Amino acid sequence: MCLHDHTPAAPPAAALPRRGILAGAAALAGISVASLAAQLGTAPAAHAEDNPSSPGYPDRPASPQPMIIEGGTIVDPKTGNAVEDGVLVLEGGKVAAVGSRDETRRAVAALAGRARIVNASGRWVLPGLIDVHVHANALSDARAILQGGATSVRSGSSSFYQDVALAALPDWAAGASPRMSPAGLFISPELGDSLLADPDLAPLASLSGGVTEPSDLAYLTRVNLKRGAKVIKTRANPRAGLPEQDPRELVYNYEQLSAVVKASGNAGVLCHAYSAEGIDGAVRAGVRSIEHGVFVTEETISRMASRGTYFTPTLDAITSMARSANLVLAARGKEYTPIITAAVKAAHEAGVTVVAGTDSFGSDVTPIGTEVRLLGEAGLSPLDALRAATVNAAALLGWGERAGRLVRGSFADAVIVDSDPLNSPSALEQVSAVVAQGALVRNDL
Template identity: 65%
Template sequence: MCLHDHDATPTLPPSALSRRNVLAGAAVLAGVTASGVAMAGAAHAADDGASGQAGSVRPSTAAPLVIEGGSVVDPLTGHVVEDGVVVLRDGRVLAVGSRDTTRYAVASVGAAARRIDASGRWVVPGLVDVHVHANALADARAIVRAGATSVRSGSSTFYQDVAMRSLPGWAPGLAPRMRAAGLFVSPQLGDSVLADPDLAPLAALPGGVTSTTDIAHVTKVNVSRGVDVVKTRANPRAGLAEQDPTELVYDREQLSAVVRAASGRPVLCHAYSEEGIDGAVRAGVRSIEHGVFVGDATISEMARRDTHFTPTLAAITGMIGSSNPVLDARGREYAPILMAAVREAHERGVTIVAGTDSFGTDVDPIGSEVRLLVEAGLSHLEALRAATTYAARLLGWSREAGRLVAGAFADVVVVDANPLEVADALEQVRVVIAQGAVVREA
């Protein structure tokens, strides 16, 4: 029963001014202010050796770039162009191929282009991390420097991801492209109810956000604030020793309320138990996050529905060795079960995508997740696709991210080893280019 004032079919908050005020507050919290971006821009310029006035905000597009001499990998086909060339201009890929096939593109950018010698290295598209938590500009910057040039937010505390989403358009290289999730649709919203006046009535709920009406309301408020995706849960967190990650907190009916209220936006669901995972899949979520105890019948249903699987292996294995004995034991128990689940799901046609569940500036490089997918039984090419073509498709960027082709995003990573043969190749990052700007160059 609802104990506060909104009806069974809540409408979207009507005030455009309210939305602007809410997101302005989120921007300040995230450090997305003129001074915050200027400071980050100055540090960014120092990192990549760019010239210009210290503290100035970067222009809307970066100078042309020519990356030459490396082995250019196409994750879709597995084809490699030896001694290849990638030409970037105006935030997009202008040309990719051999020196001969790209010579006119190279000539067109002329002396204005910066050249990067990738000889003896491998060139791949910018990587895609489909599960991160970035609440500040520093978080986003750490993620992109680790090689993830496109990401999906796994929720933020006060809509900071929505506020940071616009950064690539006017400050290239400061943050990855982002699909924003806004607030976590969860029984306990904590201080996040303070993020939005339209959530204030929920603060008085003695049992949390559990009725389908309240769940739909939180989801619709998120939608009204401009989120791209919606994040919800079936179970508590594994990374908190005091919580039981197999307890069911939202069942199929409650998760269906989220999916309906999301108004066509994809829903990602944090789930560990078989009952929770199965309920989420049958409710129509787009992807399962974590998914340790996924069962046989649910795997079949995921394959039938094309429900993606984000195992976040780095986060689960990262509990091993924790100073907290509960988390250490949980990691040791869960890791092999999850590895086997990933292998079984992949063999039965479920699309596996790479997500690190990184939080704040403590970033697990997306390359580490790719390595763990190989260790779980995926081929090197399939693991690479999990962080490129498959992940880009899940985020709705299949034509623009995940491959280096003419017209794609100007996002490039240069690594020291062959990702088609070496499991940890994507951890050996030499250069990161995001939105045409050099973010990192060893």
């Protein structure tokens, strides 16, 4: 739960070496030819064809072998409908067909002898799950996230752009990493060693009070976007998971957060916030989502609903503090648990869109299904808890129906679970198989 320390004006110069910076990030993330080969096994070669996703490279990535998942009950989180003895056809990294055996008959026949058949009889087939708050810094972290069923994630920042490097993998190495919306560096007063990540950050090293002036905050935001960040992460308060910090103190106020939001443009901002003042300032500043949000007030909940601000309560990260060996953290966990649980229920009932995020860091990964179960225990129906990790999360990421649903043309991401998610949100903790970008990355069937 953000236990780690991320903390390390004119527009950035265009001539600085982005390629070298991201090569270093890839190395820090453990991304290499050898590590990819070890994770993916034998992969097909790229095919010669112009590929706009990587300008200058003459090939395009090879598609995984077509796959047919049959016999399971296919669930649509948007409508709540379920197709028993359904068939899901994946080809070319997308859903080619989905529905009953009769509805998919032609698509199945077209792949005769070429497709991998996965028997999901007696189980439930869902779209790949989405975790909207993770801190993945290495290839091994990405694999652990996939194993838990999250095939898409939103990064909550990394120390040296590792998330930007990981975000490039799915297009070229199917199944190596979840689809990722990277945040780059944390917009925080103290950047620490993160200043070493980028020559453009050198001007910020001399700031005696840290990155606090609106112009400097805007500059840091623009550097992040230039390096490939698709979302921006900032804060209103300190961390709850560090006993020496008081999560109710104010780090950035409304004016400072407004500078970050303005500089982020269409990227959107996720804001770490705990105190009532911090949360309200962030919402008024226009952040896209509130992360944690323990002491949110009824007035701010109403404002979130009217503005369309999303709520990522990270329930497991907060409630698990109660089990900490540290007395301060244990006391916080016990105090915060009933408060955040009530906040989730109140926000949901007020019309705020609740999304699922685990705040997993590194290889210490909480399966996204655990967060979904806790959302159910906080008062969401099984269907609404499922939506928090599918269609609601996809909307937050701006991915529309490409993620969060299994419809023709959507991402070839799927999860197979052992029990009915429309009956119990704990079903998402019982993962039997995971398909990411058309590749079977977990198979316990």
